[in-house]
Amino acid sequence: MFLKNDKLPLGLALGIIVPMLIFVVLYEYRFSGYAFTEFTNVFFREKQLITFFGVWCLVGNIALFTFYINTGRDRTALGIFAVTVIYGIGVLLLKALI
Numbered sequence: 001m002f003l004k005n006d007k008l009p010l011g012l013a014l015g016i017i018v019p020m021l022i023f024v025v026l027y028e029y030r031f032s033g034y035a036f037t038e039f040t041n042v043f044f045r046e047k048q049l050i051t052f053f054g055v056w057c058l059v060g061n062i063a064l065f066t067f068y069i070n071t072g073r074d075r076t077a078l079g080i081f082a083v084t085v086i087y088g089i090g091v092l093l094l095k096a097l098i
Contacts, residue, residue, distance in 0.1 A: 004073075011068070011079020018064055019057035019087060026056060047095050054091035058084060 003010075031039050043049045061084040068077035 006073040006075045008075045008079045011076035011081075012083055013079075014064060014076070015061055015080040015083025015087070018060045022057045022060040023053055026053060044098060047098060050091065050095050050098070054088075054095075058088055058091070061087065 003014075027036070027039065034042070043053070061080055065077050065080045065084065068074075068080060
C-alpha cells in the first residue's frame with residue numbers, strides 16, 4: 001500500500017490533503033445548514049471560526065505526523081511537518097489580516 005512508503009512527496013501530499021478532508025467533514029457536520037458560499041462569507045468575517053477550523057486541521061496533521069514518526073517513516077513525517085508549519089503560519093497570518 002502506498003501509505004507505507006517513506007517518501008517526502010507522500011508526506012507533503014498527506015499534509016495538504018488531511019486538513020482539507022477535516023475541513024470538509026467539520027463543515028458537513030457542524031455547518032451544513034449554510035450554503036457553502038454563505039459559510040465562506042461568515043468564515044472570513046469571524047476569527048473564531050478560523051481558529052476552530054485551523055486548530056482541528058492542525059490536530060489532524062499532528063496525529064498523522066505522530067503516526068509516521070512512531071512507525072519510523074521519517075521522510076514522510078518530515079513532509080507532513082513542513083506542510084503543518086506552513087499551514088500554521090498561514091492560519092496565523094489569516095487571523096492577523098482579517
